[in-house]
Amino acid sequence: MFHFLLLFHLLFFAPSLASIAIPTDALPGCSGKCGNVSIPYPFGTSSGCYLSHGFYVSCNTTYNPPKLFLSTTDIEVAEISQDGVTIYTPIARDCFSGLGLGTNINSISTDVTGLPYTFSYSRNMFTALGCDTVALNYQSSFSFSSGCLSYCSDKSSIVNGSCAGIGCCQTSIPKGLKSIYTILRSVKNHSTTWTFSPCSYAFLVDRETFVFNLTDLDDFYTKNNGVVPVVMDWAIGSRSCEDGSGSPDFSCGDNSHCVNSTNGRGYRCSCNTGYRGNPYLTRGCQDINECEDPATNPCAAICENTAGGYICSCPRGFSGDGRRSGSGCIKDAKRFPLFQVVLGCGLGLLFLLITGSWLIWGLKKRRQMRLQEKFFEQNGGLLLQQRIASSEGAAETARIFTAEELERATDNYSESRVVGRGGYGIVYRGILRDNRVVAIKKSRVIDESQLEQFINEVVILSQVIHRNVVRILGCCLETQVPLLVYEYVPNGNLHHHVHGQGRASSLSWETRLRIAAETAGALAYLHSATARPIFHRDVKSANILLDENHMAKVSDFGASRLIPMDRMQITTLVQGTLGYLDPEYFQTGQLTEKSDVYSFGVVLAELLTGLLPISQARRQEEQNLAIYFLVHMREDRLFEILEPRVRNEGNREQLLTVAELTRRCLRLRGNERPTMTEVAAELERTRRQREHPWLENDHGESQSLLREPATVYYTSPITGDEDLDAHIMLSLEMTRG
Template sequence: MGPQVLVFLIRFLFLFLLLSWPAVVATSSTFPIAKPHCKDKCGNISVPYPFGFGDKDCYRDESFRVNCNSTFNPPKLSILDETVVQELSFQGQLRVFLGVITDCYTKSGQQTDTSFNDATFFGFNQMGNTFTFSNTENKFTALGCDTKAYIVDSNGKNFKSECGMTCNNKSDVINGSCTGIGCCQTSIPKGYDSYDLTLRSYKNHTLVYDYNPCSYAFLVDKNWYNFSISDLLDFTRNVDEYGFSQVPVVLDWAVDNKSCEVAKKDQATYGCGKNSYCVESKNSHGYICSCSHGYEGNPYLPDGCQDINECKDPKENTCGSINCINLPGSYNCSCPLGYHGDAKKDGTGCIPTTQNPNQVIQDTVGVGLGFLFLVISILLVLWALQKRKKNKLKQKFFRQNGGFLLKQQISSCEGLDEAAKIFTAEELRQASNNYAQSQILGRGGYGTVYKGVLPNHRTVAIKKSRKVDENQIEQFINEVVILSQINHRNVVKLLGCCLETEVPILVYEFVTNKTLFHHIHGEGCNSLISWDNRLRIATETSEALAYLHSAASPPIIHRDVKSANILLDDNYTAKVSDFGASRLVPLDRTQISTLVQGTLGYLDPEYLRSSQLTEKSDVYSFGVVLVELLTGKKALYSDGSGRQTNLAVHFVTSVEEGKVWEILDNQIVTEGCREKLQVVLELAERCLRLKGEERPTMKEVAMELQGLRRDQTQPWVALNPEEGERLLGELALPHHNTVEYNSLTDEALMSLDGGR
C-alpha cells in the first residue's frame, strides 16, 4: 500500500466524521434575509427581517413594519409616517429621506418661501426608542451667506447646536469646502431620536441676493453630501410628491431597547438566532445581533446565520482548496505527504519531514486507525445514549400507566402470575409485525386492534388503547387484574397487558370468525345465520352478561353491548368483547353516576336521561342485539327515504300495533317455531322497556333463553318452575371464591378465588 493511498484513506475517514456533524454550508448568494413565504424586496430595495410587510408574521413588531407602495414606479418603501426608505440593512442601520427646511427672500428683502423654517420637528421616538439618528454617519448642515440655523433636541435633553454665517462676496466661498463660509457642518450627540430645526436670516439676504436668495438647513448622511457653490443659488434635491426637497439620513436601529444581559434572560423575546451573538447598540439604545465567526446571513432569523465555506474563498483560507477541509464555523488544513507543521501558515507552515518512508507509513496507518476508532467510538456512544433514552422513556410510561401497582396486585394475588402477564413493548411490536396496517383487525372508539403471533405461536388480538386518564390509573389496573381472571367460555379472555408505551396495550385471545355484526349486516353475508345459531348466540351472550352482573366480584357493567362487540369463532360460539367502557360496581351500590358512554342505537334511554348506570342498561342494549338477530336490521338503519330509523323504537311500535311479524327476517319466520319466536319477541319487548325496573335481569333473560334452547334441542323435556329456579340459582354465584358455570354442560370450570 503506497503512502498516497494511505493519505487518501485518512482524508476519507476525516471527511466521513465531518459529514456526520450537522453543519450547513452555504454561500452568500443563498442566505435568506426574510422569513419563509415573506417578500424580501420592494422594487429594488431589500427588506431583511426584522423589517417586513404583508402578514404580521413577516415583521417582528409594529415598529419594524414597512409599507411597499406599488403604485409608484419603482415601488416606494416607507416606514411610520410615510417616511421614504432608501436602504435597509440587518447590520443595524437604515437610510431614510427627511426634509430640507428653507428660508427665501426677494431682492427687496420680503420672505417668499418659509417652508418649515420655524422649529420644524423630525423624530422617531414614537417607535419605542429603538431608532436613533446616527451620530457617526450624519452631520447637521446649513447653507447660506446670510444664515443662522439651530438644531435642538425636541425632548429637552439640553442639546443645541448652531451655525451662523455671513459672506460678503461669492469669491469668498470655496467649492467643496464646508467649513463656515457659505456652508457649515457640525456633529450631533449620540442617542437622539428626535430634533427641531430653526432657520433665520441676518439681513434678509438683501446683500447676497444675486447668488444666495435662500438659506437651507438639514441633517444629512455625511458620505452623501458634497458642497457645491451652486447650492447657494438653488438647493433642490430628491423632490417628493409635495414639491419639497429631501436628503438621506442614516438611522441606527436596535432589535429591542434592552441590554444584551437583560435580553438573554427572556428567550421568548430574544431577537438573535442560532450561530449569532448579541452586541450592544453603538448608539446607546438596546442591542443588535451579529453572526458568529465563520457564519454569515441574517442573525435575526432562527437559522439565518449559516456556515460559510472558507475553502472556496481564497481570501478566507491560506492553505488552498486542495488541502482545505471545511468545518462548522471554521476550516482545517492538511500538509501534503512528506510535510508536517501548521498548514494554515502561508509559505512556512508546512515543512519537509525528515522521517524515513517506513516511519511515514507507520504514522499514516496509526492516524488512520485512530480516526477509525474515533468514528466507531462515537457511533457506539450514540447507540448507547439512544438505548438509554428509550429505556428511561419505557420506565416513565410503565410508572405512569400503573405498572408498579399492577406488579403489587399480581404479587398479592395467588395464582395470578399466569393470568395477568405483563408483556414488553418489544414482544408486542414483533408479534404484530411493527403494528403493520395489514395486521389491523378493526378500529373502535376505545382503540385499534391488531392480529399478533406470540413466540409460542399463539395467535392473539393486540389492542392499542386510547390514553388512560392518569387520575384513574388505580381503577384501570384493578380492571386489568379482575378481567384477566375471568374464564367464562363466552367472554373474550384478557391475557395480559403492556405498560411500557404512552398508551396501555391490552392482549386478548384471538377469535377467528369476525363479529356478529359482520355476519348479520356485513357485505355478502345476507343474514344467513340459521335460527338455531341465532338463538344459541343470544343465549350465550346473555349467559356471559349474567355472569358479569351476578358472578363477578365486584360486578361488571359492560356499558357497550352491541353486535359489533360480540365475536364468533368457527363454530359460531359467541364471545363478548371490548371492555373499554366497562365499569366496576361497588358491592354496596346498585347504580353508578357517570358520563354517558355507549353507541347510538344501543344506549339505554333511562341512562341517557339520568346518567345513572345500572345493570338494566346492559339489558336494554342486549334487547337491541336480540332484535337485530330477529329482524336482520341495524340498530340505526335507513328506511328508504334517506331518514334514519331507530330499530328499538320501530320494534316496540310494531309490537304495539300488532305488526311485529312484518319486520322479522324471512329466514327466521321460515325456520323458527312460531310459538318460540313469540316468546323471544315478548322477551325482547320487555328488555326494551323505557323504565329499567320493568326490564328483566340478565339472569332472568339467560334462564328464559336457556329454557327455549333446551326445549328446542330436547323437546320432550319441559322446563318446569323447579328446573328454572335451579338454573337461576346456578347463575347466582357467590361474590368470593366463585366458580364459573357453563350452563350448556352443567359443569363448574375454574375457581376464581375472589376475582371474576
C-alpha cells in the first residue's frame, strides 16, 4: 500500500525532477560576480537584482581586480555565503613614539546600523596584541561591550597560539551588535616594552582566520595592510518566521523553510532536508539524489530516490528494514500474492477517499507537534527531565510548563503584559489556570554550548529556597527560545525606588539598611550555602526586586554561573553592567565571589548617596559612582554626598560604618574585599544596633560576638593613593566613550 501511495503521489503531484534546470545563484540577467567575489541572490549590484535596499552591494571596477562594498559604505566585502558575509575592518595601532613607526590610530569604528547585518558573536573575537595594551569596545557612548588587557615583561613569557593575556588577549562580543567603536591605549607608552613589543594593536577578527604568532608583535598592521576579516550575520526584515509567513516579504522559495535569526531580529531561509541550493530563488533548492553515491548510499538493499528523500526497500521475496542502520532484509514465508495485491489496492483507494477531507489539517497539526518536539529536544527538554528525575527533591519544585498554558497565561504574550525588558529577555506578567500570578521571561536564544549550563541552572535554582531570592518555578522548552517561570514580585525594583522620578526620598534609611542586609544575606547564601556555589555576575539595583512590604528579592540569574565545588574561580567572557562591573574581573576575566562583592558595593553607594552608577553630570574621572564615592571618602567629605534623607535619619556612627563597608567592597583587588558572608554579618549587626541601641552598652559575650566582624573592617588599612589612582585609570578606560 505504501508503494501504491508513493506512485500515486509521483504521478499526479510531483514535478518531473529531470526537467528542472538548476538555476544560478543570482537572478536571471543579473551579475553574479564582482572580481573574485560571488554575489548570490538576495544580494545584487543593480536595481531589480537584490531583495531590498539593504542587500544592495556596489562593485567598484576602478580596482584591478574589482572590489565589492556593502551598500553605499566603504566597507569592503571579501565573501558572501548563506551563512554570513565576510568583510574587512580596520586595525587600531599605537606605537612607541621614539621609533617613528607611523601615525597612531587609537580609535576605529564600524557601523552597519540600518543595514541587515550584525556582527557574528559566534565567529568573531575581539583581540588585543602587545605587552602594554588596553583595548575597549563600545556599542555607543556609555554602553560597554567588551575589553581586553594584554601585558608582558619580556618575550620569553609569550606563548605562540595563546591569547590568555600575555602578549595576546581575546574575548567574545555580545549578541545583536551592529556598531562597534574601539579605543586603544598604552598604559606606559611602550617605554618598558619597545625593544620587543613596540606597538599595540586592537581589532575584531574572524576566529577561524587568526592564530596568534610571536611575530605578530613586530608589525601586525603592515603585514595585514591595516585590515582583518570579520564575519557578519545577515537576516531579512525585522519579523520572525511566525509573524512573516505568507506576507509579501516572506522570501523563502520552493522546498525551503524559514529560520529565525539567532543574532537579532529577522529570519533566514534554508533548504529543506534532502534539498540543496539557493533557498531565495524559485526552484532554487534542488533535490539531492542520496542513492547516486555508493559511499553515502543510505540503503543496504534497494535505494529509490524521491523528492526530498529516499526509500530503502528489500528485494522481492524479502521483508524488513533495508537501511544500513536497520535490522536487514529477511526472506518471507509462504504468502498469497493475489490476495495481497487486491487487498492492498482496495485499502489504498479507500484510505485516499476517507482521509482526503482531513489530510491537510492533520499534516499541519503534525508539523506543529513535531516543531514543538524539536524545540523541546534542542532546548534540552530530555536532559532537563533526566536531571529532575535524578535530583532529590527537584521533582517537586521544578516544573516543565507547556507552550499552550503560558500563551494562555500571557494573552499570547501581549504587550500589555510586559513588566520588564533586560539584556537576557522580556518579562511578562502571567496568570495561570489556578489564578496564580507569575513572571514569565522569554529568554534569549541559548547556544548549544550553553545548554547543559542552562539545564543545571534551572534544576539547581529550582531548589534554591531563600526568602530574599526570587524563586524559579519552572520552564517551557517547546518554543524556539526557552521560557522561564518565576514567582511574581509586584513592587518594582530598587533602582526605580532610588532613582525614579519623584522617588528620590521614597525609601527611609531604615528601609534601605534592611534591603541592603537582606540582599547581602541572599548573595552570601548563593555563594556558600547552596549545593554548588552560584555567582550572580550581574548584581545591581535593577535586579533587586521589592515586594509590597519592600522586602528584597534578588532576581535575574541570566548571567549567573554555577561554580564547581573544587574551584575558587573560573575564566569567563567578561559580562556585567557598566558602573557595577568589577575592574579586576574586567582586567583578568577571572570570575570569583568577590566580583559580586564589588557590584554590591556599588549598590551600597547608591543607597547612601541616591546617585546613579554612571553619570555624565559629574567630571570625567568621577563619572563612575565607585570612584566618586572613594574620592570623597579619601578626602573626608562623605557627608557632602549623602542623600539628604539618609543624612538626616541615620546616626553618624551607623553611616560611617556602612560607608567604610562600602569602601572595602570597592577595593581594586578582590582578595582585599570582604566575603559576602562578612558583609551580611556587618550589615545585620548595624541594623540590630539601630533597632536595639542598648546593645552598644552591653559588655557581655553577645556584644563581642556582634562586634567581631567590625574589628575585621576597621583594622584594615585605608586604600592608598596608588591603588585609588590605578582604580581611577582603569575606570576611565571602562567608561570612556
